[in-house]
Amino acid sequence: MPASAARDGDLVVSLRGLHAPAAALATTPALHGLTLDMRRGEQIALIGSSGAGKTSLLQSLSCAVTPLSGSLELFGTNPWALSSRDRQRLRGRLFLAPQVPPLPPRQRVVTAVLAGRLPSQSLAASVRSLWHPREASLAHEALCALDMGDKLWERVDRLSGGERQRVGLARALVADAELWLIDEPLSALDPARATQVIEQLTEAARRSHRTLVCTLHQVEVARRGFDRIVALRSGVIVYDGAAADFTDAQVAALYGSREALEIQADGATPQDAAPSRAVDGARPPVPMICR
Amino acid sequence: MLPTPAPQVASIARHDPALTSRWATVLLIAVLLWPLVVLTEFNPSVLFDARSLRSTGRFVASFLPPRSDAEFVWLLLHETWRTVAIATAGLTLAGLIAVPLALGASARLSISALARPMAAWPFALRSVLRATMVLLRSVPEVVWALLFVRVVGLGPTAGVIAIGITYGGMLGKVYAEILEASDPAPTQALLRNGSGRLQALLYGALPQCAAELVSYTVYRWECAIRASVVLGFVGAGGLGQMLDSSAKMFSGGEVSAILLVFIALVAASDRISAVLRRAMA
Numbered sequence: 158m159p160a161s162a163a164r165d166g167d168l169v170v171s172l173r174g175l176h177a178p179a180a181a182l183a184t185t186p187a188l189h190g191l192t193l194d195m196r197r198g199e200q201i202a203l204i205g206s207s208g209a210g211k212t213s214l215l216q217s218l219s220c221a222v223t224p225l226s227g228s229l230e231l232f233g234t235n236p237w238a239l240s241s242r243d244r245q246r247l248r249g250r251l252f253l254a255p256q257v258p259p260l261p262p263r264q265r266v267v268t269a270v271l272a273g274r275l276p277s278q279s280l281a282a283s284v285r286s287l288w289h290p291r292e293a294s295l296a297h298e299a300l301c302a303l304d305m306g307d308k309l310w311e312r313v314d315r316l317s318g319g320e321r322q323r324v325g326l327a328r329a330l331v332a333d334a335e336l337w338l339i340d341e342p343l344s345a346l347d348p349a350r351a352t353q354v355i356e357q358l359t360e361a362a363r364r365s366h367r368t369l370v371c372t373l374h375q376v377e378v379a380r381r382g383f384d385r386i387v388a389l390r391s392g393v394i395v396y397d398g399a400a401a402d403f404t405d406a407q408v409a410a411l412y413g414s415r416e417a418l419e420i421q422a423d424g425a426t427p428q429d430a431a432p433s434r435a436v437d438g439a440r441p442p443v444p445m446i447c448r
Numbered sequence: 449m450l451p452t453p454a455p456q457v458a459s460i461a462r463h464d465p466a467l468t469s470r471w472a473t474v475l476l477i478a479v480l481l482w483p484l485v486v487l488t489e490f491n492p493s494v495l496f497d498a499r500s501l502r503s504t505g506r507f508v509a510s511f512l513p514p515r516s517d518a519e520f521v522w523l524l525l526h527e528t529w530r531t532v533a534i535a536t537a538g539l540t541l542a543g544l545i546a547v548p549l550a551l552g553a554s555a556r557l558s559i560s561a562l563a564r565p566m567a568a569w570p571f572a573l574r575s576v577l578r579a580t581m582v583l584l585r586s587v588p589e590v591v592w593a594l595l596f597v598r599v600v601g602l603g604p605t606a607g608v609i610a611i612g613i614t615y616g617g618m619l620g621k622v623y624a625e626i627l628e629a630s631d632p633a634p635t636q637a638l639l640r641n642g643s644g645r646l647q648a649l650l651y652g653a654l655p656q657c658a659a660e661l662v663s664y665t666v667y668r669w670e671c672a673i674r675a676s677v678v679l680g681f682v683g684a685g686g687l688g689q690m691l692d693s694s695a696k697m698f699s700g701g702e703v704s705a706i707l708l709v710f711i712a713l714v715a716a717s718d719r720i721s722a723v724l725r726r727a728m729a
Binding site: 223249257260273284 | 564643
């Protein structure tokens with residue numbers, strides 16, 4: 158852990174009216190005027206339906222996209238006002254785990270996990286670790302926490318999708334980062350594993366006073382495992398508060414009126430339910446009937 | 449049974465939008481190639497008339513049998529070793545030139561391109577490095593060798609430097625292109641989390657590219673052997689010089705012995721490449 162004067166409760170992330178795109182060179186905003194504060198030691202679940210802007214928010218927080226307008230502050234500084242070298246050093250204090258684990262196929266699991274330690278290592282130490290990983294026990298601990306200890310010396314392309322996802326999460330556990338941004342850690346895992354993984358992540362973050370931000374589709378897991386929920390819909394925050402106060406009605410409202418309509422229609426065929434907005438103004442959409 | 453779509457939906461499937469441009473490309477290539485064929489007066493039937501066949505027969509007969517007495521074979525092995533040494537030393541020099549150029553020219557390791565279009569200075573630097581590699585490989589190695597023979601004298605040094613310069617440009621270009629063809633996700637993930645460029649290369653890009661890089665380098669080593677033979681004609685030593693003197697004395701047996709050695713060297717290089725590719729797969 159780097160020696161820093163930060164204490165629990167310090168502001169780690171501060172957004173004010175942030176408009177940001179979804180991808181690095183896009184011009185249309187995916188986030189519309191977000192205002193959000195995150196303090197050190199918090200554990201936040203980010204939920205919302207597909208396309209709501211969860212991944213875009215993580216991309217903005219990890220300095221992977223430049224904001225279009227509004228202010229973004231990480232660890233008390235605006236990263237886009239820094240020089241390239243300082244910004245790269247700032248990036249070393251956070252860790253982004255994408256939804257598809259970015260692991261080269263022919264690499265061994267131990268090297269893939271220890272790649273999380275690169276920002277805090279010198280080049281010589283990294284080269285030596287490539288030849289003979291001296292911190293293999295660290296990687297082994299992280300893998301054991303995720304129930305994958307026996308795969309330490311395996312090659313990444315011999316693992317299943319769920320195992321690869323857990324290797325990506327093990328990289329977060331060994332990284333020396335103060336802010337963990339994890340995108341959909343449970344998409345390839347079965348429900349039993351999912352609970353275990355979330356417990357391990359939140360426990361590790363709590364033990365080392367790190368801020369954890371996790372996007373999830375599994376609302377139940379979010380409610381049970383996290384203290385705070387931030388819900389997004391079409392790039393706007395619709396709920397920001399304690400997980401315990403997030404009601405079922407709010408869940409239904411969050412995931413869109415179309416699903417709610419189908420639940421209420423009970424028995425009516427999709428043909429009978431009127432579309433909320435005609436796609437082509439002149440003609441109604443062509444019905445495709447499955448026999 | 450799939451549902452049959454309505455008529456206005458089915459008409460979409462009848463016209464492939466890429467077909468027109470494909471035909472246009474094929475016609476353009478044909479139109480460009482035809483004048484080239486005509487200009488080189490390409491006429492393979494000349495090889496097969498009676499007089500050509502008789503000269504070919506006499507020419508081939510003079511090659512057999514290949515000369516195989518002990519003294520000649522010993523000389524042959526000595527010169528082969530010298531040729532392989534020139535090729536290997538030249539390729540090592542080329543590698544030392546190519547690796548920094550390729551790493552600098554590849555956009556895969558760009559930090560400024562992570563979230564914005566690449567900044568001006570890094571782009572200019574990468575363009576300069578690419579231009580350097582173009583310059584290095586534009587001049588054929590024979591011309592470099594002729595130049596260096598005047599500077600350092602007759603012998604292998606001129607050959608090594610000539611191969612080093614030209615092959616440095618070639619290796620650099622292909623290394624940069626192999627790096628760019630790799631999956632960007634692992635390298636970008638590491639750069640985004642704050643690692644250094646070389647660290648991201650070693651842990652993200654190299655595991656994907658290693659087999660291609662090695663097999664291309666072994667292929668270039670094989671080409672360097674051929675190049676060092678050609679350089680021998682201009683005085684850089686090795687099998688080339690031996691081939692030159694044997695051809696001038698019209699001793700077909702010696703020439704065929706030397707050619708058999710070339711074939712053996714290329715076959716050995718092919719084997720090495722196959723073994724290495726399988727080991728790194």
